[in-house]
Amino acid sequence: MLRNGISAWSVLRCSTLLAITVLSGCSLFAPEVGTLDDAVIVVVPTELEPQKSVIKPRPPAPPPEQSGLPPVAIVLTSSQPAFLDVANALVEHLDDFELFNLSDSSQPPVTVLRVINDSDSGTVVAIGLRAAKSSVAMSDAPVIFSQVFNHQDHGLLTANSRGVAPLAPLEAQLAAWTKIDPGISRIGIIVGEGHDALINEAQLAAQKHNVELHIRIANSDQETLYLFRRMVQDIDGFWLFPDNRVLSARSLKEILEAARRSQVAVAVPNESMLNMGATISIATRAEDIAATIAGIIRKIQSDGLQSIPAISPLSAIRVVTRDGVTVVNR
């Protein structure tokens, strides 16, 4: 057992994924999103088990190269898979790292950051909002945060911090969706305030795929529900963005139920929502996030933090439909 409970199996898995990523030749700074024509479509059993997704075997990968990256402090908000998977994938890219989990009550954030500051960590990777907030506030080293949607509400972007996009590339998402469901032509989006860039990206993607977007800004879950009920007759697809400020379990259930009744397809960012009635899950991939973070760390080392964009986009998507179709973008 490695430090902080990381098993050998996880390491093996992450290594394999990393190799695949590397061999797939994905660009860190200007990712070209592969088309779905290149994707491998694999039918999985009806019961969705994301961790058991089957990947088509590839030619053996070359041995991993030495990363040459400085020591990295990885700070996790919690041990939930969304964070842990990223950390596991990231460590494959690192020679020297230290992992800190803020869900461990014996390690309050201030203590952790003190330790980090006292260490020789060149970069802090914060996964999750709590880790990001603490790291950005207290870290002396540059901070790269990921798995944070509403970073703007918490002032996470500073001179000493950069972020990784919380969502898979919107164009790739839309391409996958329209490929799977060619009839989709009118898609609704309800999101909270402060996501103009996201909205712009969505509109560009929609334009490319001849999709009409109906975008509304909400301020609460009630309002989200209210706006959804009003738009549901005008759309045939709903693109759920993971803005927790304007969503609640209750409103999610209502939206999915209303969408089902109105036969509106719903794309969600989390496979677990497929059980609630969503039509398609288009999520990020931890390997992609980890590779992106690793790329940022190298860039920081080579060119400095200023060369890094505020939010670095991702390049990979993982699409799972409710009827068991999985699409993995190389």
Add this chain to the structure above:
Amino acid sequence: MTMRFAAITDGVAKLFSRRDPGAKSTKRALVHEILSIQVMSAALIGVLAIVGLYWGGQWVLRDNYSRWALQWTEQLNELGSPLYLTDNHESRISLDSFVDRYPEIDQVVYFAKDGAVLHTFDNSEDIDDVSALSDSKLREAIEVVGQKKPYLMRGGLLDPKQFEILAPVWVESIPDDGLFGFDAASADNLAKTELIGFVKIKLDFMMFHDHLLSNIRSAVLVLLGFLLLFALYGRHALQKALSSISDLQRPIQELAKGNLNVNFEPAKHREISDIVEALETTASALSERDAQLRKLANHDSLTGLFNRRRFNEELKAEVVKVMHKGGSSALFFIDLDQFKYINDACGHAAGDRLIRKVADELHRSIRQDDVIARFGGDEFAILVRTVDIAGATASAETILTNMRRMAHIEGEQVFHVHCSIGITMMTAENLHHDELINQADIACREAKSAGRNRLRIYSPPEGEGQQRMADVSWMNSLRDALDNDKFQIRFQPINNIATGETTHHELLIRLKGEDGKFVSPDAFLPSAVRFGLMNEIDFWMIRHAAIAYAEYSSPESRLKFSINLSANAFENDDLPEYVKRTFKEFDVRPADIVFEVTESLAVRRPLQVDQQIAILRDLGCQFALDDFGTGYSSFGYLQKLQFDYIKIDGTFVQDLPNNPVDQKMIKLIAEVGREAGMQTIAEYVRDAESLELLAELGVDMAQGFFVGRPSKSPISKATPISLNMRRQRWSRTNRPSI
């Protein structure tokens, strides 16, 4: 409420009552009683059901109200949240249209977190102005945030206008990292809740309440309809079921009326069958007893022949028959000759045996269609139907012959008993029932007078036809006199010869004729007897005697009255009771009343007279034997009949000074009377000489014009005492004491 309920049950009973037009009973029929109970029970159950329906409906409605209210609250919560966060105009329009869509929503008010009114949406014109929420209300509302029932509801079952819901408006969100690795199962527990305000909804469910009431009214009408049908059908069914009881009604009514020949229908039910059997047994027993009683009432117990009463019925029927169909019948009055001799010689048992033998012989001597009766003692009567005078004579001759041949052996003696027969013919001109018997009786007396053992046919004296017409006229006058109280009483004194003092007064009836003159009783009393009015006259006399007694008599000056009674009076079983009642009414002392009975009556019907006299004597009254000397009695009867006075017939007194035989007779009567304990009264005393003579002959009292004439009021006038009497009195009072 109870009186109204009773009135309703009476009304229901009357509605279904079917009383016979002639029914006098005010009791309810059993069918109606049972039906009333059933209908009332059904009505009560129906009422309970309706009440249950109403309350149940109200509970259901309230349940629904709650659900609707909650649903609307959630919807309004959702619809209203934009008002708090963005104040969206579109959301206002949506809220307006939502509220308009539901007329049950009177008003929706959104409050800020501090309770201040933000927005109001009214759906009703008569709604009160809204004020901010009070602190207590705010606290209450805050406490329900996130609860299973996140609202406060106020509303009552009985007041559907007062439904009100106050609910907090809050928003939820997923924790910051919640959507990364979202888990629906645990997401609710992790939700962040933020209260943003309150919404109050005023609801008016009167429409549903009215609808419920309308349904209930319809249910009530349907229920009433069913009740009516149930009542109508139930009446029919009950009547059918109880028919075995109601079938008993008419036969029992007939039984109660005395008709013992009723038929009872066989009962369908076991219990009623037992009752019917018992009734049939009872009717049979009553019928037998009735037959026995009829037999006893109609027959002579010694001979088995018809008795007088029954014979009179047959006679009356025969009178009617002859009257309508014409023809003639005959009435025989038969009296045994010398029966008394056999009775006295051999005893009453032998006399009874003889009477039975005679009855059998007479019965054999007549036709089957003829009627024979024993009138009492040794008197018989025979109704010979449809026969002329020759046939009647032949029939009577047959009887005489058979009787002559008949020999009665009693012990070692053989008796030949003959009879005397009086015959009267019943024709269209001679049909008065009482008169017929009298005629036959008279004819029989004539036969006896002529030597016995023979027959005599009654022939009316001359002028009887005219007499009949006069009688009818008298009948009308007498009827009028009775109806209009036209009789009058006159008082004639009876004086003690020895003392010259009035002992009592005889009451004499007078009738004022149309000419204003008074008519003697001899003129109208026979007609009264003939036309059956005598009984009424007798009772009139008794009553007016009592009235006179009350008027004239006092404890200081007591009067004594003597009243004549006819034979009809003694035939009336009500006589003693009437006397008792009248004496009580006018406070008459019975000892001050003397009833006069004619000798002939006393002799002819001794048993009946004796019974009535016994009752009246027990009451305290006294009795006088009137017209003594004119009847057929012997002195032996005087002892038997127990009279207080003997009134010597006037025929013996009228010419007393010149008739030594009358003097002897009177002396004898006085002596016998004295020995028998009776006082003698001489009638028709007209002069002093007669009075003097009567005193010498030992008569106690005198009555007549010399003593005093009849007057309107009881006058007492002393009569002169005879010289001998004076001498005797003087010697008694002045005899020196030894």
